[in-house]
Amino acid sequence: MLEIRGLEAGYNGKAVVRLAQFTLPRGEHCLVLGASGSGKTTLLYTIANLLAPVRGDIVLEGENMAARRGRDADSFRARHIGIVHQTLHMVNAVSVLQNLLLTQYAAGIRQDAAAALRWLERLGLSAQKDEKPVSLSQGQRQRLSIARAAINAPSLILGDEPTSALDDAACENVMRVLLEVAAASRASLMVATHDRRIERHFQHRLLLEGGA
Numbered sequence: 001m002l003e004i005r006g007l008e009a010g011y012n013g014k015a016v017v018r019l020a021q022f023t024l025p026r027g028e029h030c031l032v033l034g035a036s037g038s039g040k041t042t043l044l045y046t047i048a049n050l051l052a053p054v055r056g057d058i059v060l061e062g063e064n065m066a067a068r069r070g071r072d073a074d075s076f077r078a079r080h081i082g083i084v085h086q087t088l089h090m091v092n093a094v095s096v097l098q099n100l101l102l103t104q105y106a107a108g109i110r111q112d113a114a115a116a117l118r119w120l121e122r123l124g125l126s127a128q129k130d131e132k133p134v135s136l137s138q139g140q141r142q143r144l145s146i147a148r149a150a151i152n153a154p155s156l157i158l159g160d161e162p163t164s165a166l167d168d169a170a171c172e173n174v175m176r177v178l179l180e181v182a183a184a185s186r187a188s189l190m191v192a193t194h195d196r197r198i199e200r201h202f203q204h205r206l207l208l209e210g211g212a
Contacts, residue, residue, distance in 0.1 A: 034208030082149030
């Protein structure tokens with residue numbers, strides 16, 4: 001379960017997002033909506049503890065994320081949170097398979113090539129396992145990003161605009177995959193977007209005011 005209490009999130013001590021109370025039960029899905037500049041990405045990065053909150057508590061599975069710093073925060077995030085970034089961050093010096101193994105390594109989890117290969121097969125990437133990410137198509141890179149978010153069986157998956165740049169068919173495919181990988185570990189799913197096409201897939205909506 002994700003619980004947020006008295007949260008103010010922003011940069012350099014200046015809050016751009018305020019959220020008094022929010023709860024997302026384990027296994028449920030929430031869509032974060034808002035105009036550009038409303039703080040959707042800021043909220044996700046704060047929940048992931050990539051950005052320290054100005055104030056407030058973020059509690060995931062009973063652990064206060066806001067109280068964790070440095071390596072402790074990185075380790076907890078790697079084990080419990082999967083992130084699908086808007087800009088797809090890959091390690092282009094190593095193969096697709098090795099990208100998944102590095103995700104396990106970063107979490108302090110034993111590297112399990114068989115599990116990584118199962119995820120690649122599940123997401124239609126087994127034929128590309130030895131290729132470098134730079135050689136993949138945009139859709140394949142998106143699926144690799146989702147595989148990296150899912151491989152450690154997180155309790156929370158965060159998606160930052162995962163469908164906004166996609167056509168309708170690709171949008172539906174990405175949403176199908178996201179929902180499947182969330183269900184595989186009974187993870188909560190929180191997606192920030194201004195893409196109204198995907199609203200029907202979510203039980204909960206959180207609207208951020210402000211922005212452009």
